[in-house]
Amino acid sequence: MATAGKNTKLRSQILDTALRLFSHRGYFNTSIHDICREAGVSIGAVYHHFANKDALARALFDDMLARMEVALSDILACHATCHKRCDAIIAFLFALAGQSPEIMRYILDARHHEFMPEAKPLGTSRPYALLRQCIEGGIRSGAVRPLDPQVAVEAAFGGAIRMIQLHLDGVLEQPLPHYLTQTQECAWRAIRI
Secondary structure, three states, X not given: OHHHHHHHHHHHHXXXXXXXXXXXXXXXXXXXXXXXXXXXXXXXXXXXXXXXXXXXXXXXXXXXXXXXXXXXXHHHHHOOOHHHHHHHHHHHHHHHHHHXXXXXXXXXXXXXXXXXXXXXXXXXXXXXXXXXXXXXHHHHHOOEOOOOHHHHHHHHHHHHXXXXXXXXXXXXXXXXXXXXXXXXXXXXHHHXX
16 A cells, blocks of 8 residues: 555656746756656656656656546535636636646646647547536526637637736736736626626
8 A cells, every 4th residue: 555655756746847847947958858857767667657657757747637626526516606616727727827837737738739739629538518507697687698619719718818917927017816806897788698
């Protein structure tokens, strides 16, 4: 049992290091040797858990999407109205960008199709489906205008994503939380009845 725990910890250490390096240097400018050196692990340890750098990048991407799916599912379960759900989703995304900018940078900035050509686009991922589910529920309840759900998802969350990108680029004059309420208000105005 102790070996399983050690393997899980080692795998997490490798993934965390890869995330940090991929998000700062880029996928193509990071080698397996760089990851080993930064993580303080042997190359054998990396290859024990991942077949190659592509598999490591894919595992990292899948892990992040799974974590986002859990968080978004919790938000949908905890909030009854589309308005409250949208506000909570934007607050979650802003908090994630502040606490773990590497995750947001990897999800938003990495050109995943260049190194994971078999990966489906983010717009077909389970987290995106949950965003769409939130909006479709709002349309059904009459709280959201009868828009094409794809357009409504982009209108509701696209501005927040852009603010996060500006935050990651260091362009914003104030810390990201300063813009939360205004971003939530603009998002809701864009889709409400």
